[in-house]
Amino acid sequence: MSRTVKRYLSFNCTECGAVKEYLEKMALNGYILKSIKPHFPADIFIFEKDAPQEITYAVEVSDNPSNNLSSLSDTALEFIEYCEAGGWTHICNLGNVFFFKTDNKNITPISTNEDIKYQIIKKQSLKFILLSLLIFFVTLICSIKNIGSSFGNAISSSYLVLTLGIYAFAVIFLLIELFRFCFWNCRAKKALKKNKKISYPSLKSFRKSQILNFLFLLISLIVVIYTVVLMIECRDFTGLSIITAVIPTVFTIANMVKRTRMKKLTAVFIYAFLMIIVMLVLVYIQLFAIYPHLENKESVSVNNPSSGVPPVITVYHDEIPLSVADILPDTSEYINNTKNISKSPFASGTSYYSSDKINGSHISYYIFESEYKWVIDRYITEDINLGNFEKQDCDYINGDVYIGTTDVRHIYREYSEDSSSEYTEKSHIEKETMVHIITNDKVITLRGDFNYTDSEFKTISKKLNLN
Amino acid sequence: MSREQFQTLSEPMYYILLALTKECCGVDIMKKVSDISGGRVSVGPGTLYALLPKFENAGLIRQTTHDGRKKAYIITSAGKEMLITEYNRLITMTKDGEKILEGIK
Numbered sequence: 001m002s003r004t005v006k007r008y009l010s011f012n013c014t015e016c017g018a019v020k021e022y023l024e025k026m027a028l029n030g031y032i033l034k035s036i037k038p039h040f041p042a043d044i045f046i047f048e049k050d051a052p053q054e055i056t057y058a059v060e061v062s063d064n065p066s067n068n069l070s071s072l073s074d075t076a077l078e079f080i081e082y083c084e085a086g087g088w089t090h091i092c093n094l095g096n097v098f099f100f101k102t103d104n105k106n107i108t109p110i111s112t113n114e115d116i117k118y119q120i121i122k123k124q125s126l127k128f129i130l131l132s133l134l135i136f137f138v139t140l141i142c143s144i145k146n147i148g149s150s151f152g153n154a155i156s157s158s159y160l161v162l163t164l165g166i167y168a169f170a171v172i173f174l175l176i177e178l179f180r181f182c183f184w185n186c187r188a189k190k191a192l193k194k195n196k197k198i199s200y201p202s203l204k205s206f207r208k209s210q211i212l213n214f215l216f217l218l219i220s221l222i223v224v225i226y227t228v229v230l231m232i233e234c235r236d237f238t239g240l241s242i243i244t245a246v247i248p249t250v251f252t253i254a255n256m257v258k259r260t261r262m263k264k265l266t267a268v269f270i271y272a273f274l275m276i277i278v279m280l281v282l283v284y285i286q287l288f289a290i291y292p293h294l295e296n297k298e299s300v301s302v303n304n305p306s307s308g309v310p311p312v313i314t315v316y317h318d319e320i321p322l323s324v325a326d327i328l329p330d331t332s333e334y335i336n337n338t339k340n341i342s343k344s345p346f347a348s349g350t351s352y353y354s355s356d357k358i359n360g361s362h363i364s365y366y367i368f369e370s371e372y373k374w375v376i377d378r379y380i381t382e383d384i385n386l387g388n389f390e391k392q393d394c395d396y397i398n399g400d401v402y403i404g405t406t407d408v409r410h411i412y413r414e415y416s417e418d419s420s421s422e423y424t425e426k427s428h429i430e431k432e433t434m435v436h437i438i439t440n441d442k443v444i445t446l447r448g449d450f451n452y453t454d455s456e457f458k459t460i461s462k463k464l465n466l467n
Numbered sequence: 468m469s470r471e472q473f474q475t476l477s478e479p480m481y482y483i484l485l486a487l488t489k490e491c492c493g494v495d496i497m498k499k500v501s502d503i504s505g506g507r508v509s510v511g512p513g514t515l516y517a518l519l520p521k522f523e524n525a526g527l528i529r530q531t532t533h534d535g536r537k538k539a540y541i542i543t544s545a546g547k548e549m550l551i552t553e554y555n556r557l558i559t560m561t562k563d564g565e566k567i568l569e570g571i572k
Contacts, residue, residue, distance in 0.1 A: 086512035112510055
């Protein structure tokens, strides 16, 4: 049986007291701290099995003891000398956090002045929390701005719901940390004013924060695995190679920086650079790798005219509920039908496109479905309003079904080759009718070459099961 | 930390300055403080380590030798002045206390 036990722990400066308590409990169970391996995202605490002992530990934050982020510069050694002169035995250190132990129960604690200890811990904690918040806010805002600009697209994609959920969780997690820190800071200031002892997070709350950290890492890992699986399915080998090359490299460099002795400024510069790389990769994955594939992943090209095989219309009509041939009678046999499906636990969005390749007539429609009323309402407010559609302007049909039509103008661009083989762009505007059909759990947006007559409406209602 | 922030010295600060009236090595200050106070006052090494640069920046003490990591300090005239002010303040406090408390006894 191995005599060495490893524990992954991550803690902030206010939790040093809880870590000390944790180490003392481990010693009582016969696990004595031997060393700590700096590791990202959680440090590895290495314990050796021995007889149960009563050991007093000290986990101390020293204010800027070194120009180096990692161990044992002259100033760090000087701090250790002071503590060893005071009867403490140095075990190891993690940056500015030093670990000491002693068997002497009556020893003078390393920090005897509450005010000085408070100032050091406040400075170190605030730096870490504000930096983390800034990074996550920037990432969240980028994600919401770029991915969540269309509520319908975001809410109907499992991947986007999951990733936005992760970011929201991370920001909430960090906000809770910030709130806890502010609360602790206020209590500490009050205690100092009254000359009382400052209370720090207990071992119980430290254990809770470890569980939260673990959950956060686990969910992040699931997202990474899900992303990789999506990329494999979409055969996006560029994105896949970027993920498989960049993420392990960033982790390796971050760990190297944590373990190597280098100037603090250099280390901070490297960390900032790595953060920027990770953020760029995240934006790349979401905007250029995953998001376009999500739209095309389940795209079913019912008929591909480039195959040269004339399709039989009736066969393909079954594949999508409503085809251009259902509404417009004079269609040719060359019909191309496609659909894109996107689903999440909250909603589904399916877009259909049906066109006649010979005469150019086409219809497209998007069916947004959700059993949640707030999702439908939000979709109508945020997405449909963008198309100048107001619910109050709708015709009211069959009790539940609202119909509204909007004239939209599309700019079509044609390119013609002139004598000098240069392409010139000719633009013209075509007027098209857009129809929104809203039911309790569905919003259908249709557009195309139709006039929306009663007979067309009957066909649409029948094919899309609106009655 | 400016000198204004040391207007009233805490007990450990007072004893550290007392210990430095004679040149003393940083790590030896803890023992000297304990000796001067007869073991009543003890300064933690972390607190001492954080206080020395603050005293130095406020001009209350200065380094005399810097041999590698070994640093020795001594009190400056400004430090002596502050120590004496604090001593006088404590004497005044004691005398004021005497007037009232002796009557109660």
